[in-house]
Amino acid sequence: MAATVGIVVFPGSNCEHDVAEAVTRLGATARLVFHKETSLAGADAVVLPGGFAHGDALRPGAIARFSPVMAAVEAFAAEGGPVVGICNGFQVLCEAGLLPGALQKNRGLAFLCQEVELVTVSERSALTADVPSGTCLRVPINHFEGCYTAAPEVLAGLHERDQVVVRYADNPNGSAGDIAGVSNEAGNVVGLMPHPERASHELLGSEDGNVLLTALLKSAGRPAAALR
Amino acid sequence: MPAFEVLVEVTLRPGIADPQGATIERSLPLLGVGGVSGVRVGKAIRLTVEASDDDEARRVVEDLCARFLTNPVIEDATVSVAAASMR
């Protein structure tokens, strides 16, 4: 059975169709879930896509975390279901407290749309399960507020508990510890600033994002314990 | 119910880098401005709150700050209840 990926659409989200296209190409079924819904209706994995939910008013993710659908996302995550926040989705997950840390403005104070080189760190997160650590991937970033920030003790804990999922080979935005993506302790909730769906077709210059999306589809429906 | 004008100043917590402040500070010499330092950029949010008194207005806004107006990982807030006006 093909995995069903629920893609949450907040007002202002804009990468939902792109994620749907990329996972469909990998054999999954994509289902858009509107932010006013209260159920994920059978999704095996959930993606919070990029964009500007609620216009990023106040702070990216600050309003979206109060959307009706977020209770369902939290429950799904609590049961161990794979949840991935990409870019703005990462910001929403941090604001919602499902992931540690916060995302500040890029150190250069400019929006950055460019390809970066990522290095996978953890081998057990929903997005990197079975991907050998140290794998290099070329994937685009596209954000203004992607500078990962957390208190020193939180950062130390992330490294200790294998919660750093991907890091930048050449830090573009000032993120602490070159962190591009983190997971929760269980590894089933992952957030990352780069956009794997934008590296999903040879015409787009890189297909490396498919490595991550394929791992996500494999994690879909797996019991959470398997991620540990 | 009376309405209170409230100002919330959201600042970055001490120790959190402030690239905007740093950028402004770096450009000052170019503008021929000396003697200015410690530039920090935060938000000034103004709102009107209906409440029975100052204290309640402050409580409502402080609660809003904790839940919403700040991200406690990086920000602090100072609330000042500026003035009351009858509606």
Added chain:
Amino acid sequence: MPAFEVLVEVTLRPGIADPQGATIERSLPLLGVGGVSGVRVGKAIRLTVEASDDDEARRVVEDLCARFLTNPVIEDATVSVAAASMR
């Protein structure tokens, strides 16, 4: 020379739309918050100025506001000289 702590509140001029404030205001019911209106978002810039007295500190910062910190076409700035401390 004494140093003065200065707070600059940058606000949108009256009549200029504030989409961010409006979006925040519209979202409040989602948080279960009522009785809050007139949300406007501006900047709070803090800086330390060396000057011989308050007045000079204020003058320096007001000049900075006009030339650099605001675009007077859409923004107003309110300068408050908060405190003096000896260096």
Added chain:
Amino acid sequence: MTDRPLARSLGLTDDEVDRIEAVLERDPNHLELAMFSVMWSEHCSYKSSSIHLGRLPTEAPHVLVGPGEGAGIVDCGGGVALAVRIESHNHPSAIEPYQGAATGVGGILRDIFSMGARPIAVMDPLRFGPLDDPRSRWIAEGVVAGISGYGNAVGVPTVGGELQVDPCYAGNPLVNVLALGLLPVERLVLGRASGVGNLAVLLGSTTGRDGIGGVSVLASAGFSADEEVEAAKRPNVQVGDPFEEKRLIEACLELLERGLAVGVQDLGGAGLTCATSETASKGGAGMDVWVAAVPQREPGMLPVEVMTSESQERMLAIVTPDDLAAVLDLADRWDVRATVVGEVTGTGRLRILDRQAGEVLADVPAASLEEDKPQYARPRQPPADRADRLADDPARLPLPTDCGPDLLALLAHPSIADTTWVHRQYDSQLFLNTVVAPGADAAVLRLKAPGVPAADGSKGIALTTDGNGRWCSLDPRQGTAMVVVEAALNIATAGARPLCLVNNLNFGNPEHPEVMWQLSEAIDGMAEACLALDLPVVGGNVSLYNESQGRDIDPTPIVGVVGLIDELDVPPPAVELVEGGVLVLLGGRADRAASVAGSLWADHLHGHRSGQLSPLDLARAARLGRLLVELVADGLVFGAHDVSDGGLGVCLAELCIASGLGARVIEVADASTLFSEAGGRVVVCADGDGAAAGIARRALAAGVSHQILGTVEGASLAVEDLVSVPVLELDAAWRGALPSLLR
């Protein structure tokens, strides 16, 4: 008696007031005067240009909608059509660069989705004053940030543009924006109000005092030196809200997809007045508008303010009473405000009432605002110094023996230098369509969009914008033709067949006869080139009064050209060289001396802006375009770049820089030829001698002059007797320029 001083303060001339009195057969009141003043403003009425625009060719079998609607629409085959339009936001951007540019993006997107098309790409041709001037820098940084801030957040990728710097734009920058969208052919809707009793539903933002009279006061007059006059214009600044616009896009597209609207019209310049009168008159109907029903941002707004406000992010939908409930529901789902503000009548009159069935505040024939507008055949006259300028040939300029330093200086000129600083601030990738991102001659996109059934998975489109005020100031007619040729060749190097052209005519004060002459010449040059190149003009915009302190800008027509790629299975050739490659110049020869008249070299390094442009052969350019498409389709081209600003020297340098490879070039006649900007030429890279010879044979057969220039080798660009510079040095000059100027 009509209040003439009031009319004048609204920008109406006495003759125009006479005309209004004749149309109404009585004196207009204040509200009516204000409505006419915005509709008859230069910006909305094209009163100075429309008698000339008719000379542009606009027809072709695949053109579904030509100029005159929100956007031009062309058929791409397979049930998919493309909507394209270009607009300027020059004057607002000079006053508040961020918001001026942001609202420029917002405005043009509404033109696209009002026709039922999903916007999928934006391009931003920009012109600023020298960036070492703090004010120009402030404008440039603010404009780019505004495009980034709005475009990214609204969810439409910005896939290209231009950045050109010249002192003539210091007081009056140009901020043009092109937008492109896709739609299923059967969803095509036009902004029309028909069906008596249908309702006018205002969607989106509230109406505030922002931008009142923006088109008449701001966009239809130049900048004066008078501080007070300028200060009075300031309250007109509008603030964009991309989040509101994003919701409007989704709501309007769903509305049209579900067939719930009879017509949809954006509210742009002249606000409600324009939207209501245009929908009514195009639908052959009338309309009643109820002012009090319009949601207002501020208390105490006057009817005249409500009717002329240019508050952003608003649309007008014409809806049958039966569909109203469904429309309100749909709007609610997207958190879009929707309010019935009037109804379609059979009277042919646009009536403004204070409320439904209330007092009539204005009553004008709906069509009169558009159809009775003044048309001016303004005097035209070539500049007095024209003959002298043509005679002042740059051949007398000293030519360097070593062209290396000049080449480096040109590469570091902001009009040529690497624009990564600009376009990496733009989301250029959304929708997974961008096969060639900003940085190449043309952007290349896959032809697909959410909600638009893919006609055929492998089709693609190429698009580009081009303009060159320097060429056009020497010779507006040929300069404009050269610009069209450059744009057409840019898409041809991507293997795309020409589909259509849109243009934005940025000129100075039309009350100056020289400016009208430039405009008229430019239109003729564009018409000639479009005819030769098979490019129907499907839309455009005219921006006049680009002047500051009495000085007009150089004539700067900007064109956007869109082409179709039949099979986009592999990325088209980039600005690139391949190891072992051989360089072929197509469309001209470099072993014969060519003039530097109009070149950036003459201007930037010698302050020389005179002489006669090298002749342009339009028929040959058309043959070259067709040849390129064939060569690319046959897989013979491994890299390509057109010869433009900075001439062959810069073209070769950019090819070397992009690939990190050197080249050895022989037989370039002299320094003048190296920097000549003679039009209609492209350098291609073949993957070996044999392939290059093959290309040369095909060029000969196609009647395209050509020359094998040399080979890809070494780590320097070496042009025999003229240049020898390490590629790393070229690279540093080109890449370092903008980051050292801009923040």
